[in-house]
Amino acid sequence: xxxxxxxxxxxxxxxxxxxxxxxxxxxxxxxxxxxxxxxxxxxxxxxxxxxxxxxxxxxxxxxxxxxxxxxxxxxxxxxxxxxxxxxxxxxxxxxxxxxxxxxxxxxxxxxxxxxxxxxxxxxxxxxxxxxxxxxxxxxxxxxxxxxxxxxxxxxxxxxxxxxxxxxxxxxxxxxxxxxxxxxxxxxxxxxxxxxxxxxxxxxxxxxxxxxxxxxxxxxxxxxxxxxxxxxxxxxxxxxxxxxxxxxxxxxxxxxxxxxxxxxxxxxxxx
Amino acid sequence: xxxxxxxxxxxxxxxxxxxxxxxxxxxxxxxxxxxxxxxxxxxxxxxxxxxxxxxxxxxxxxxxxxxxxxxxxxxxxxxxxxxxxxxxxxxxxxxxxxxxxxxxxxxxxxxxxxxxxxxxxxxxxxxxxxxxxxxxxxxxxxxxxxxxxxxxxxxxxxxxxxxxxxxxxxxxxxxxxxxxxxxxxxxxxxxxxxxxxxxxxxxxxxxxxxxxxxxxxxxxxxxxxxxxxxxxxxxxxxxxxxxxxxxxxxxxxxxxxxxxxxxxxxxxxx
Numbered sequence: 001x002x003x004x005x006x007x008x009x010x011x012x013x014x015x016x017x018x019x020x021x022x023x024x025x026x027x028x029x030x031x032x033x034x035x036x037x038x039x040x041x042x043x044x045x046x047x048x049x050x051x052x053x054x055x056x057x058x059x060x061x062x063x064x065x066x067x068x069x070x071x072x073x074x075x076x077x078x079x080x081x082x083x084x085x086x087x088x089x090x091x092x093x094x095x096x097x098x099x100x101x102x103x104x105x106x107x108x109x110x111x112x113x114x115x116x117x118x119x120x121x122x123x124x125x126x127x128x129x130x131x132x133x134x135x136x137x138x139x140x141x142x143x144x145x146x147x148x149x150x151x152x153x154x155x156x157x158x159x160x161x162x163x164x165x166x167x168x169x170x171x172x173x174x175x176x177x178x179x180x181x182x183x184x185x186x187x188x189x190x191x192x193x194x195x196x197x198x199x200x201x202x203x204x205x206x207x208x209x210x211x212x213x214x215x216x217x218x219x220x221x222x223x224x225x226x227x228x229x230x231x232x233x234x235x236x237x238x239x240x241x242x243x244x245x246x247x248x249x250x251x252x253x254x255x256x257x258x259x260x261x262x263x264x265x266x267x268x269x270x
Numbered sequence: 271x272x273x274x275x276x277x278x279x280x281x282x283x284x285x286x287x288x289x290x291x292x293x294x295x296x297x298x299x300x301x302x303x304x305x306x307x308x309x310x311x312x313x314x315x316x317x318x319x320x321x322x323x324x325x326x327x328x329x330x331x332x333x334x335x336x337x338x339x340x341x342x343x344x345x346x347x348x349x350x351x352x353x354x355x356x357x358x359x360x361x362x363x364x365x366x367x368x369x370x371x372x373x374x375x376x377x378x379x380x381x382x383x384x385x386x387x388x389x390x391x392x393x394x395x396x397x398x399x400x401x402x403x404x405x406x407x408x409x410x411x412x413x414x415x416x417x418x419x420x421x422x423x424x425x426x427x428x429x430x431x432x433x434x435x436x437x438x439x440x441x442x443x444x445x446x447x448x449x450x451x452x453x454x455x456x457x458x459x460x461x462x463x464x465x466x467x468x469x470x471x472x473x474x475x476x477x478x479x480x481x482x483x484x485x486x487x488x489x490x491x492x493x494x495x496x497x498x499x500x501x502x503x504x505x506x507x508x509x510x511x512x513x514x515x516x517x518x519x520x521x522x523x524x525x526x527x528x529x530x531x532x533x534x535x536x537x538x539x540x
Contacts, residue, residue, distance in 0.1 A: 011281035012289065014274060014373055019352070021414035022292030028360075053415070054422055066276060068494065082289070085418075090298075090350060090377045092414065092421035092445055103284055108362045132437055133401030136415060144291035144362065144412035145323070145406060148355075151362035152324055167402055175362055180443060 002105040016101055021092065022142035025049040026099070029079040030238050031071045032143050036079060038237060038270065039064065041200045046083065049139045055085050056100055063240045067103045078111040084142070098210040099235075112239065116160060117262070120245030120254045121234070123174065125223065126150040126162040130172050130195040136196035150175045160233055163226070163247065171221045177236040178202035179221075180227030181229035182257045187216040188225075201265075208264050214257060231255035232269060233262075240265045272375040274335050286371055288354030291362065292412035294371070295319040299349040300508050301341045301376075306349060308507060308540065309334065311470045316353065319409045322465045325355050327372055346379040348508060350354045354412070380511065386430060387532070390515030390524045391504070393444065395493065396420040396432040400442050400465040408468035426491065431504055433496070436465045441491045447506040448472035449491075451499035452527045457486040458495075471505040471535075478534050484527060501525035503532075510535045 004012060017023035027046055030037040043060055050057050067079055082103040088095040124246055128150035136143065161174040172190050173179055178199040180189045187209050192198050209216035226232060232244040232252055241262040243254035264270075274282060287293035287424055297316055300307040320327050337349055352373040358365045398420035406413065420434055431444040442460050443449055448469040450459045457479050462468050479486035496502060502514040502522055511532040513524035534540075 002284060008283055012284045014272060014280055014282045014375070016289065017418075019286065019289045019354075020296070022412055023415060023418050026290070058490070069320065071533070078360060084289075090348060091380075092417045094422055105284070110361075128405060129403070131401040131403030131406065133399070133416070134437075135398060135419065136401065141291055142290065142413055143415045145293060145411055145413045146403070147362045148287075148291050148293050148364070149323070149405065152364055167404075190373050 002072050002103065003070055005102050006062070006066060012101060012103070013087040015087040015089070016084055016100060017086060017088055017094070018082065018142055019142070021220045022144070023053070024055065024082060024084030024142045025053065025140055026083075026142060027081045027140065028237060029067075029081070031077040031079050034071060034074055035221050036067055036071060038200050038204070039205065042237075045140060045198070045200060046081070049141065050083065052139055053141065055083060056098055058083055058100060058102055063102065063104070070104055070106045073253055074106065076105040078109060080107060082142070098250050110238070114159070116239070116242050120243035120249045120252070121161060122246045123234070123248070124154055124159050124162045125248045126153055126164050126175065128153065128164065130164050130166045132167050132194045134194050135195060138192050138193050140197050147175050165223065169222065169224055171226050172196040174234050177234040177239065177242070179226070180205060180233050180235065181221065181226055181227050182231035182255060183225070185214070185257070186217055187214055187257065188221060189216070190221050191218050199235065200237050201240060204265070205235055205261055208261055212260060212264065231258045233258040240270070271340050272373065273340055275372050276332070276336060282371060282373070283328070283357040285357040285359070286354055287356060287358055287364070288352065288371060288412055292414070293323070294325065294352060294354030294412045295323065295410055296412060297351045297410060298335075298507060299351070301344045301347040301349050304341060304344055306337055306341065308470050308474070311473065313467070315410060315470060316351070319411065320353065322409055323355075323411065325353060326368055328353055328372055330372060333372065333374070340374055340376045344376065348377040348379060350375045350377060354534070380508070382430070385442055386509070386512050390513035390522070391431060392429045392516045393504070393514050393518070394424055394429050394432040395518045396421065396434050396445065398434065400434050400436045402437050402464045406462050407464050407466060408462050410467050417445050433493070435493065439492065441493055441496050442466040444504050447504040447509065449496070450475060450503050450505065451491065451496055452501035452525060453495070453499050455484070455527070455529065457484055458489055458491060459486070460491050461488050469505065470507050471510060474535070474540055475505055475531055478531055482530060482534065501528045503528045508538070
């Protein structure tokens, strides 16, 4: 199910700059019992992304109405919103009058096994490295070839995620989730000022840590630090939190701080 | 005028991975008197890009037939070819059976003034820096936000191009062209192993230099070296060669080696 610029449709113009240049942004939102979880935070990030790329802001109340319309009656679903700089002629230069393209699409909820939350997940280390570009870092834009190539590295259904390092070997994130580690009772999560996507759930968890008086630091993290951690977990808007039980052969255990964070998310319906 | 998977069309599926992730490649080809200039070289680059991204190769004879069909009778035109990994559900992971999307589109020839070739062009220096990613460097893929942001920095119609530096300050290219400088009678052009697009005309010029016994080196170039050069020129498949007459206030002169290269391109109908 999909609305394009407010109308049920399945196609966009082949002149759309989203296609030609990845010139746009997206949000992936969890929908439970018809509620669009963390809607305001997703819209704040979209707003920030539009500002950074110079794309005119969408009409947010309209976007919300369309999202609600398409998710009406959904017990559990994934909502994806794409905003592009719209259609134009050939060439990188944007047209003077940009009419953004607005796509609101509903997808079925992925069938992840319960053990991902209960026992934790197996994680690999991707060969594909993230590029370094502070200008685009953090933004959930449509230039995602790095993630596509990283995700193409493996087929094993028992490994749902892979860690991605940057060009200098720092661990930045996983292909579709952010990463936290626990070390000495403190939370640490990679700095995203040069690479990576600043996830909504990551931002929530940083705030939850403050509420729970768990020290949390945004910093550089090497792979050795991640593999030597007391606990490691992944997060995004759909999964909330997955403990990591193994990283490329290094065995870890789901631990108490991961459980505390996850329980807080569950009990506060985040 | 456009053919999508061989049929006249103006829309593509909103599930296309070219839109969602920039998961694809493109080529921009000059068409003169119905001839698709440098066709074989463009197809070799497309072939290389498909291999690197793991996208199934298009049927090249079919692609050529479609390109000829759409450019039939064109005195002067721009042909753009886009190949994407096709449509799929949500998520970075590619489907098992990829059916690539094939777009063949004809655009009118841009109206550049003759003085761009005769007197040279004014060039600015872009604030937007290119990211560093050896895996994607050189490939003409659809992740082009850096170029879009760079080209959005200025409006002055007298400045057709802007130089782009990488994160460490090396000059890499211009927003839609590659760069050569002349120093001590030698040609130098930036190394593209970490950033930039490996242009077809750039490759031609490296070969032409060899034929004309002009030493040519692929190397790192600082902005100071570029601004201190005896000659600077830009190149791409559409413009062939533009001498640079000024870079952000530094005055240059169109020089003999630039002219020699351009004459060779013209006389050999490259």
